[in-house]
Amino acid sequence: MRAALLAAAAQLLAEGGLAAISLREVARRAGVSHNAPYRHFPDRDSLLAALAAQAFHDLADWTRASGAQGLAALGQRYVEFALAHPGRFALMFSAALDKARYSELQLAATELYELLGQAVRAAAPARDPVVATLAAWSLVHGLAQLLLDQQLSEAMCGDLSATELSQRVTRLFAESL
Numbered sequence: 001m002r003a004a005l006l007a008a009a010a011q012l013l014a015e016g017g018l019a020a021i022s023l024r025e026v027a028r029r030a031g032v033s034h035n036a037p038y039r040h041f042p043d044r045d046s047l048l049a050a051l052a053a054q055a056f057h058d059l060a061d062w063t064r065a066s067g068a069q070g071l072a073a074l075g076q077r078y079v080e081f082a083l084a085h086p087g088r089f090a091l092m093f094s095a096a097l098d099k100a101r102y103s104e105l106q107l108a109a110t111e112l113y114e115l116l117g118q119a120v121r122a123a124a125p126a127r128d129p130v131v132a133t134l135a136a137w138s139l140v141h142g143l144a145q146l147l148l149d150q151q152l153s154e155a156m157c158g159d160l161s162a163t164e165l166s167q168r169v170t171r172l173f174a175e176s177l
Helices: 002-016 023-030 044-065 071-084 086-092 103-123 129-148 162-176
Strands: none
Touching: 002 023, 002 044, 002 086, 023 044, 044 071, 044 086, 044 103, 071 086, 071 103, 071 129, 071 162, 086 129, 103 129, 129 162
16 A cells, blocks of 8 residues: 555656645545555655655666666766656755654665765775765766756757766766766
């Protein structure tokens, strides 16, 4: 039942954004009674936190399954995920969800961050891993957000596609470490 509720919430998120998600609509989409979601989620924010945690796990699993090796490849996968799943990506980093309140969400976010940290340590063992990991995350997250918000004009990136741009930017950063 929990998986069906999360799947229904993910579908609503993709179709209409956060505003489209209510426990009643999730129940309707999942084909259960309107009270059924409360057995798994005490409130809407708990459902959203579980959905965000699932997105973090999915991004980590998708990156591992792709065989992405190296810091640049990991960064490219991050940007690709953001562009392919803008609603999920926005939810993952929503200020409305307090990661400290939802341990499942905190653990999922930490898992992804540790995956990035491992790639940074492998690429630049002489660098301060805390600073280098934060720099890597800032770069790919910022690039993803700029692309999602359509803030990069043709004059800024020429005729490069989002994929080519993310490949070149992440490769440049990885090589500079």
